[in-house]
Amino acid sequence: MTSSSSPSQDAQSFAQNYPEGLRADALMEEDVAWSHEIDGERDGDQLDRSERAALRRVAGLSTELEDVTEVEYRQLRLERVVLVGVWTSGTVDDAENSLAELAALAETAGALVLDGVIQRRDKPDPATYIGSGKALELRDIVLETGADTVVCDGELSPGQLIHLEDVVKVKVVDRTALILDIFAQHAKSREGKAQVALAQMQYMLPRLRGWGQSLSRQMGGGGGGGMATRGPGETKIETDRRRIREKMAKMRREIAEMKTGRDIKRQERRRNKVPSVAIAGYTNAGKSSLLNRLTGAGVLVENSLFATLDPTVRRAETPSGRVYTLADTVGFVRHLPHHLVEAFRSTMEEVGDSDLILHVVDGSHPVPEEQLAAVREVIRDVGATDVREIVVINKADAADPLVLQRLLRNEKHAIAVSARTGAGIAELLALIDTELPRPEVEIEALVPYTHGQLISRAHAEGEVLSEEHTGDGTLLKARVHEELAADLSPYVPAAR
Secondary structure, eight states, X not given: XXXXXXXXXXXXXXXXXXXXXXXXXXXXHHHHHHHXXXXXXXXXXXXXXXXXXXXXXXXXXXXXXXXXXXXXXXXXXXXXXXXXXXXXXXXXXXXXXXXXXXXXXXXXXXXXXXXXXXXXXXSOBTTTBSXXXXXXXXXXXXXHHTOSEEEESSOOOHHHHHHHHHHHOSEEEEHHHHHHHHHHHHOOSHHHHHHHHHXXXXXXXXXXXXXXXXXXXXXXXXXXXXXXXXXXXXXXXXXXXXXXXXXXXXXXHHHHHHHHHHHHHHHHHXXXXXXXXXXXXXXXXXXXXXHHHHHOOOOOOOSSTTOOOSXXXXXXXXXXXXXXXXXXXXXXXXXXXXXXXXXXXXXXXXXXXXXXXXXXXXXXXXXXXXXXXXXXXXXXXXXXXXXXXXXXXXXXXXXXXXXXXXXXXXXXXXXXXXXTTOTTHHHHHHHHHHHSOOOSEEEEEEEOGGGHHHHHHHHHHSXXXXXXXXXXXXXXXEEEOHHHHHHHGGGSOOOO
C-alpha cells in the first residue's frame, strides 16, 4: 500500500523547493528553458508548459482581514477560497472584471477570497477545466494560501469537478453552485425556497458521486436479508437519483400551485385595469433602493448581490395621480444558471406581464453595457421582448461622466438617476407617467352623488381630465377603459 503525503508535508516540500519570492522566478526560468527545446516528440508537453506560463494572478481580489486577534479571526474564518477563471475571449480587462464579479459573489455567499488567477486558453480543458499542469500549479497556490475551497468562474461538468478536486485536494465549486448557494441563503418565501430547492436538485442530479468507480454499494445484496432480497438490487447512487427525481416532481407540483395563487392576484389587478411596472436589472444595480425612492416602501436594501429574491409588489402613483403597481424582481447576473432561469420562470413572469420595464443598470460599473446585455438575454428567455423599456442608469452620482454620456447616447429610452441622493427621480416619475398605457375611451358623464364609487373607479382605473361638482351630480371628463365606459354610459348627457 503506497503512502500519500499529508498537505502539511506537501507545503513543507513546496517551501523548500521554492523559497518565498523565488517561486515565480523559478517557474519563468523553467518555461524559458522549455520554450528553447525543439525536440519534435515533446510538442504536447511544450503546449502544456506554455499554458502554465499563462496562469496570471488578478490583483486586488483578496478580502482577507488583517490585524485581528486570534479569537476574532476564528469567528471570522468562513470558507477560504481561491478563484480561478479561464479567459477564452475578449480582453484581459473583461476576464478580470468577470473574476471580480465572482469575488463579489463569493463574498455574498460568506466566503473569504484569498487569491484569484486567470488562465488564457482557447477553450476550457475537458478533463480539469484548466489543464493538468495548471491544476498542479493551482494546488500549490491552495497550499500557499491555506484555502479550503476553489471556485471556478464557469459551469463545470461532473467529470471536470471530480478530476480537479482529485488534483487540488480541496472542495471545488463552480459559478452555478455558488449562485445557487446565495439564492438558498436569501430565499424567504415558501415559493422562493421551493424554486431554489428545485434548481439545486436539477444541478445535483448529474453530479452525484458513487462509492468508488464500481458503484457496488447495493440496496439488495445477499447478506442475511432473507428470501427474495438476494441479488444485485439497486445501487445506492441509483436510489439517490430516484429519490431526487421524485422530490423534483413534487416540488414542481407545489410551485405550479403557488403560481396559480399569484396568477389570480395578477388577474385581479388586470381586471381593475391597474397598469404594472416591473423593475428589472443586474444584481446590486440598486433596484430595491429605486423602489423605496419611488414608493417609500421600506424594502430591504443591502450592498450585496441577490439581496432581493422574492418579488415585491407595491402600489405607486404618477405625478398626475394615476395608480400603478411597481414590482421589484430578482437580480440577474452574467451566465445566470439555466436551472435558475427555469426554476424562477414563474417569478420572472412579473416582468413579462408588466406594461413597462424599468431596466436598472449600475452607472458606476466599468462596463455597464455588459450588464444590459446579460439582463436582456434573460428578458428574452422569459418572453418579455415586446414590453416597453426605460433604461434607468442608477448611481449617476458615482458614475464616470463619459460612461453616462455614452449610455445616454446609445440607449434610446434612458434616464440618469441616483436612488441614493434622489437626483433625477422626479424626471423618472414623469417619464413613467408618459410611458404607461393610457385608457382608450374618452367620456363625459354627469354622475349622481349616489354613485360616488364610479368617480372613485375613474380616479383609480382611468385618467381624470376634469371634475366639476354641480347641483345634479359630478360632471366628469375622463379617459377610461371600455368596461368602466359601459358603466358610465347611462349618465352621459344626451347630445343637444
